[in-house]
Amino acid sequence: xxxxxxxxxxxxxVLGITCAVALTAVDRFTETRKVANVQAEEVQDILxxxxxxxxxxxxxxxxxxxxxxxxxxxxxxGLTFFVSRHPEAGKLLATRFSGPGLLAPIEGLICLExxxxxxxxxxxxxxxxxxxxxxxxxxADFQDQFRGKMIVGPLGYPGIHLxxxxxxxxNEIDAITGATMTSDKVEDMLSEIIERIIARSGADGx
Amino acid sequence: MAHSGPVVCAVCxxxxxxxxxxxxxxxxxxxxxxxxxxQVLGICSALAxxxxxxxxxxxxxxxxFVCVGTNLxxxxxxxxxxxxxxxxxxxxxxATFVIIFDQVLRAYYLEMSKQLGPYVGLIITNCxxxxxxxxxxxxxxxxxxxLDGLANGLGYAVVLGIIGFVRxxxxxxxxxxHQILGAEWYTPNQLMILAPGAFIAxxxxxxxxxxxxGVNKPEGKGN
Numbered sequence: 001x002x003x004x005x006x007x008x009x010x011x012x013x014v015l016g017i018t019c020a021v022a023l024t025a026v027d028r029f030t031e032t033r034k035v036a037n038v039q040a041e042e043v044q045d046i047l048x049x050x051x052x053x054x055x056x057x058x059x060x061x062x063x064x065x066x067x068x069x070x071x072x073x074x075x076x077x078g079l080t081f082f083v084s085r086h087p088e089a090g091k092l093l094a095t096r097f098s099g100p101g102l103l104a105p106i107e108g109l110i111c112l113e114x115x116x117x118x119x120x121x122x123x124x125x126x127x128x129x130x131x132x133x134x135x136x137x138x139x140a141d142f143q144d145q146f147r148g149k150m151i152v153g154p155l156g157y158p159g160i161h162l163x164x165x166x167x168x169x170x171n172e173i174d175a176i177t178g179a180t181m182t183s184d185k186v187e188d189m190l191s192e193i194i195e196r197i198i199a200r201s202g203a204d205g206x
Numbered sequence: 207m208a209h210s211g212p213v214v215c216a217v218c219x220x221x222x223x224x225x226x227x228x229x230x231x232x233x234x235x236x237x238x239x240x241x242x243x244x245q246v247l248g249i250c251s252a253l254a255x256x257x258x259x260x261x262x263x264x265x266x267x268x269x270x271f272v273c274v275g276t277n278l279x280x281x282x283x284x285x286x287x288x289x290x291x292x293x294x295x296x297x298x299x300x301a302t303f304v305i306i307f308d309q310v311l312r313a314y315y316l317e318m319s320k321q322l323g324p325y326v327g328l329i330i331t332n333c334x335x336x337x338x339x340x341x342x343x344x345x346x347x348x349x350x351x352x353l354d355g356l357a358n359g360l361g362y363a364v365v366l367g368i369i370g371f372v373r374x375x376x377x378x379x380x381x382x383x384h385q386i387l388g389a390e391w392y393t394p395n396q397l398m399i400l401a402p403g404a405f406i407a408x409x410x411x412x413x414x415x416x417x418x419x420g421v422n423k424p425e426g427k428g429n
Contacts, residue, residue, distance in 0.1 A: 037316045
């Protein structure tokens with residue numbers, strides 16, 4: 001069937017609008033569930049880094065209940081801290097950090113003990129670094145290295161360093177081989193958040 | 207229009223909604239011209255998501271849903287679609303169905319959505335969908351086109367299911383995450399979980415299909 005240009009344009013417009021309307025409808029229909037999923041994920045990340053036990057299969061509303069009963073939020077100098085009381089480690093404070101990675105933005109949470117200097121746990125919950133190399137930053141092996149380390153060096157300089165020849169200082173971490181660029185970025189974003197934390201806890205810390 | 211080898215029933219005397227070729231269409235999609243094991247289409251996703259049976263089945267369901275929906279709409283619009291923009295129109299329809307499935311998966315089965323990663327979205331570029339729209343839906347009535355979409359979707363899902371079954375069972379000793387082969391006597395073969403395992407499993411499956419159907423001659427000239 002021969003059809004003119006005007007018809008073609010009209011056809012494309014009508015088809016395009018129909019598809020757009022259908023997609024908008026689906027988006028609206030699924031929106032509440034998607035928002036709840038995102039929330040549940042955030043809550044899960046925070047609970048994990050604070051060491052609060054929860055059922056991994058729990059529904060998003062159950063997770064929110066656990067979160068609300070166990071975690072307080074404190075806003076200090078523009079940094080939001082998620083505060084929880086751990087049965088063994090005592091008061092724990094976690095805050096978010098983020099920065100550019102090698103391939104995509106990296107986001108994570110750093111959890112400190114009450115002295116605001118000792119790391120209780122760290123989590124890089126969002127990253128798209130090279131799988132097997134930089135991507136290893138979200139592996140348990142790498143993240144567990146941070147436990148018990150300090151955010152301040154022996155001489156009092158703030159910052160965590162990712163080194164490649166044995167991490168023997170209190171603020172050194174054994175970096176991932178083959179992921180120098182990612183390590184540099186991680187070091188930068190940690191330095192930034194650590195400086196802000198130290199500025200906020202300033203006098204009482206050092 | 208290039209028919210990429212599907213067997214379309216020559217006897218069109220049927221008066222039913224499927225024009226008398228329903229059974230043949232189903233048989234062609236699932237077995238005779240199976241999109242994966244015979245036409246070797248869509249194997250990127252078939253290899254990527256089959257390290258677990260559950261992932262493979264959800265991916266099969268996604269492709270079936272998209273293929274049925276696309277074939278229905280392409281067929282319904284086949285007489286009003288201007289020929290020169292038909293492929294863009296097909297892509298728009300395919301993309302709509304893919305995004306619908308992706309959104310629903312994200313809302314109701316987030317864990318699976320994460321495991322399948324980009325592969326649900328990549329169904330838009332899957333040759334099976336576009337191939338069936340071009341080769342079948344453009345020249346057939348809606349009901350039989352839907353059947354063709356269903357058959358090809360099932361053909362894809364069955365192959366993925368078999369590969370997923372073999373890979374998960376051999377690679378982890380489990381099915382649907384439940385341990386089947388005893389850990390005390392079965393050592394999981396990690397190769398099956400990795401990419402080479404997918405190629406090996408698919409290769410054996412195609413060989414088996416060829417052995418059963420007896421198709422083992424070199425392809426004819428032309429397309």
